[in-house]
Amino acid sequence: MxxxxxxxxxxxxxxxxxxxxxxxxxxxxxxxxxxxxxxxxxxxxxxxxxxxxxxxxxxxxxxxxxxxxxxxxxxxxxxxxxxxxxxxxxxxxxxxxxxxxxxxxxxxxxxxxxxxxxxxxxxxxxxxxxxxxxxxxxxxxxxxxxxxxIRRPRIALPEIRVGRHEGMRALLDRAGGGKPVTTGIVHPVDAAALSAALAATQAGLIVPVLIGPAVTLAAVARELSADISSFRMVDTVDAVASAAAGVSLARAAEVAVLMKGDLHTDVLMHAVVATNGGLRTTRQISHAYLIDVPDFPRPLLLTDAAINIAPGLIEKADIVQNAIDLAHVLGIAKPRVAILAAVETVNPRMQATLDAAALCKMAERGQITGGLLDGPLAFDNAISAAAALEKHIASPVAGQADILVVPDLEAGNMLVKQLTFLSGAVAAGVVLGARVPVVLTSRADSPATRLASCALAVLISRATQPA
Structure with a gap:
């Protein structure tokens, strides 16, 4: 040579x-x-x-x-x-x-x-x-x-990201292997929303109940060349009425999942969280994403990036418990929960670090159960064992987190969008803590994301609803 x-x-x-x-x-x-x-x-x-x-x-x-x-x-x-x-x-x-x-x-x-x-x-x-x-x-x-x-410098090969979403594939396989769940599709008056309902139906995940103006639903179905004549329909006049009807069906146990269609999230959630006639339980309602990042060895749960803007300590305790319960549904017996902050040490001037320390103590005293908590942890220390080692963090959670708990909605929203748009992640989202799981989809969501979110809600419903 x-x-x-x-x-x-x-x-x-x-x-x-x-x-x-x-x-x-x-x-x-x-x-x-x-x-x-x-x-x-x-x-x-x-x-x-x-x-x-x-x-x-x-x-x-x-x-x-x-x-x-x-x-x-x-x-x-x-x-x-x-x-x-x-x-x-x-x-x-x-x-x-x-x-x-x-x-x-x-x-x-x-x-x-x-x-x-x-x-x-x-x-x-x-x-x-x-x-x-x-x-x-x-x-x-x-x-x-x-x-x-000829003598030339050896050129460094470019970094090429190629990955599979095996976690989402497993989620769909598992959800598709059971009895379809009756699901209220709230105001699916555009092609994307109705297509998502049709795809979930075809995948064997749901039995849809279409809630919205009947004339508009029929027009959208014609646009898609879809036959919806066999689906149950609840005729409403507008988005507000659709949200109220969906919640009423859930309260009456006529649907076991709600799925957002073409209406604003706050319209649907206003009906869900209503003090009278809503779907509240003793738990704080929160949102969790199941995130499958290519080349990362396991799916991650991230909460809360969609419902609670600036939760306090008591709200965070329920947010954590909701996520732990979801992890159990997914087959994670003892999920590792990382309470995220900008630093990994307690700083009295940073409320997120104080909340993280308090949440860990609450878990030690049995106020939060079923998971293993640690925090505060910075994002890198939570998911990278090498980063945790570099910072000399000795923890059974650091570098091995299954659940990431963000300090507020802004941090969570930015983090999940960074992972999806820059890292090629797929994020399935669902609302937790209500009487039934609620699928909140975004206009920017791909069909795969909508289907995965529906599959996640179906698994939760099967695990929590009476047989």
Whole structure:
């Protein structure tokens, strides 16, 4: 290997410098991310190529998709080592001889077999082996070697974010595996809201009750070419009447979930939180997001980013308890709860840190149950074990949080939007603490987000409503 390979440069071997028998190699460990990258670049969405379940059933395609990465390694050896920069790749003849699985380490080795002086062409034997020494790819490659010496800085590869929303996929699978829940769709008088109800119905999540002006609902259905004749409808005159009707149906146990349509959140929530005739319980009503961030190892619950503007300590205690109860519904037996602030130490001038310390003491005394609390914790210390270690924070919650409790609505709203718009997260949201879960969707929400939010509410309803 030339010294340049070790000092941040790549350097070629010209045609005249090459000798028959010269060899070079590169290794790569195959990951699911590789498969996702291949599918993203090529548009190949064949389940046998991108889904491990199908791939295991179709070993031919299993070989092909992973073989492409082996062929890519061969190209990388040609372009960076043998002959190196300036090489023109002319062709290849490869055979895929053995399946390659995620977790295998593939080593591509090229050996110069023949030099052709007239045009500077070279033939190379190519062999790719796995960590056990099995030959998975073999064949030949033909290239035109450079005549001039080239030495270039090694270019840093760009960071590419490729991730799956496995948490949301699991949520939809689980919610779709039970009996559909009767759901009041409050004022779905635009295409997005009615489409969300139709998608949730088709997914087997809900039995919809459409609440809104019948004439308008029929017009929207025609626009979507959708047949809603079999759905129960409650005819209302406007958004305020739709919200009141939805709450009345929930109080009468005729619907077990409410889902916001095309009306302002405050109109619906005004009816939900009304002292007389609303859906209040002894709990403070709050909102929680279930957030699935690509490349992050687990979903996160974030509360409250939509209902309580500046909650006090007593309100925060209920917000925390609501989130813990939701975590239990999701199968997290002892959720780790991080009470967020700007710093990880108690500061009398920062109310959020005082509230965090008090909430932890309330949990110790049994006023908050079912979870493991710590705070104050800064966001990085809550989700990153490395950051917590750097700050010398010894805590069973730090770096492992399942629930993030923000100090106020503004902080929560900004955080969830940063995660969704900058990190590619999907956030399913639901109102907690009322008699029934309430799905609050936004005009900016994607169909996937609306469906995931509905699935979350369905799981809560099944867990809390009488059978």
């Amino acid at each position: 030339p010294d340049s390979m070790l000092d941040g440069f790549i350097e070629n071997r010209t045609f005249d410098e090459l000798s028959v028998g010269d060899t070079a190699s590169l290794s790569h460990r195959v990951t699911q991310r590789d498969i996702d990258l291949f599918a993203t670049v090529t548009g190949d969405v064949n389940p046998a190529h991108v889904d491990l379940v199908y791939a295991a059933e179709d070993m031919f395609h299993h070989v092909i998709i992973h073989g492409m990465w082996g062929a890519g390694l061969i190209s990388a050896v040609l372009g960076t080592k043998l002959p190196g920069p300036g090489t023109i790749y002319l062709g290849q003849a490869l055979r895929f001889r053995h399946p390659v699985a995620i977790g295998d380490t593939i080593t591509a080795t090229l050996t110069l077999r023949e030099k052709r002086t007239e045009k500077g062409d070279v033939m190379l034997d190519c062999v790719c082996t796995n960590q056990a020494g099995q030959v998975v790819i073999s064949g030949t490659a033909e290239a035109r070697a450079p005549r001039d010496k």
